[in-house]
Structures are given as C-alpha cells and as structure tokens.
Amino acid sequence: MKTFHIQRSLIQTGTAVALAMGACTAYAAEIYTNIGLPGVMLGYAHAINPSFTVRGDLASLGNYNKDQTESGIDYKAKASFSRLGIFGDYFPFSGGFRLTGGLTVNNQKIDLTSAAQPGSQMTVGDQTVTLAADDRLYVAIKVPKATPYIGLGWGHQQANKGFGFVADIGATIGKAKLTVEATGTNLGNRSLVTQEDIDKETQELRDGVGKITFIPQISLGLNYRF
Secondary structure: OHHHHHHHHHHHHHHHHHHHHHHHHHEOEEEEEEEEEOEEEEEEEEEEEOOEEEEEEEEEEEEEEEEEEEOOEEEEEEEEEEEEEEEEEEOOOOOOEEEEEEEEEEEEEEEEEEOOOOOOEEEEOOEEEEOOOOOEEEEEEEOOOEEEEEEEEEOOOOEOOEEEEEEEEEEEEOOOEEEEEEEOOOOOOOOOOOHHHHHHHHHHHHHHHHOOOEEEEEEEEEEEEO
16 A cells, blocks of 8 residues: 555656646747848747747848939938847737737938939929039938837747747837938028928928838748747
C-alpha cells in the first residue's frame, strides 16, 4: 500500500512538472519580421497571459527621391519613413485573432523643393512671378513625433515553440504638419509675393497633400517563439 502511494505521488509530481513545462513553453517569447507598410519590420513580443501580449518593433521604408507636381508646381521630393512602435495585443477569443493598441514614435517626413528653371514662371497664390536663379519654394510635410496606433491582426498569441504567421492592419492617427517657405530674389520679395499669396498656396497644398490625419499600416510576416 505504501509503495502504491509513493508511485501515485511520483505520477502526480511528474504530471505537475509536465504541465508546468507546457505552461512555460506556452509563455514563450518571440522574435518576428514583417514586410508591408510601414516597411521592413523587426520586433520582439512576449505573451503575458493567454489574452494579452506586449511587443515592440522597428520599421523603415528608408529614404527616396522623386520628382512630382503639386498645385501646378514641379517639385523635387525627398522623403524618409521610419518608426518605433510599442504595442499591446488583446485576444478576445481562443486563437490568433487580436485587437491592437499602442504608440509609435515617428521619423516620417517629405521635403519638396521647387524645380522650375530661371526665367520660367511660377504662380504662388494669386501672383505669377518670373523666377530668378535663386528662387525656391520649400514645402515640408511632417508626421507628428508620437502618434497612437489602433488596429487588428493575427498572431503573437501564447503558443508552443516554433514558427508562426503574423498579420496586421491598422493606422497611426495624427495630423501631418505642412509648412511653406518662399525664398530668393523674386519669390522672397514680399512686395511681389505677399504673405497672403503664400498662405493661399499653403492652403491649396494642404487641400492636396496636407490632409493626412492617419497613416495606414498593413503587413504580413513570420515569427519564431522560443
């Protein structure tokens, strides 16, 4: 009888250890990588419990240069897009579906410089000016430094060791700031191009590209739990 009790105790202990090891495995940390918007992403996540995971990642689209036209003016554009994100994932059901909220710290901006040739004409607001060699119109569009994020997705849940699939769709919320500066012999002459002209040009640009109140995010990737 005593031997039976000992064997039963050993079995119970072994079962408890196995369950504990399984729980530890289920709470595994993970690294992950995504691609999409906002670029190539690398991150770390950890499941706090079956319903909640915390994570952080760094994403970047890099820098690019492009010629484009806004409000009838040709510009040379320089842009950079990168951000650091801290997120909390809530899993309302069993499985990988989740709701996500968080905060992003952004370095996302577009700088436009007018590309017209000397002797050509440019209309700023209501004023048309013949350009000198040093005339430039500068436009800067910048996303706020810190913005909230809301979204939904799949993955990063408590699970066993190994590879998995992750997906995100959502948006960072924040109104982009747009500024315009006119410089040079003619564009900088306020008797030719008044502040009212600059303000009108700013509003026209804002109507075209400055009404950015959110930045969408959609990405797919893989994770590895360990």
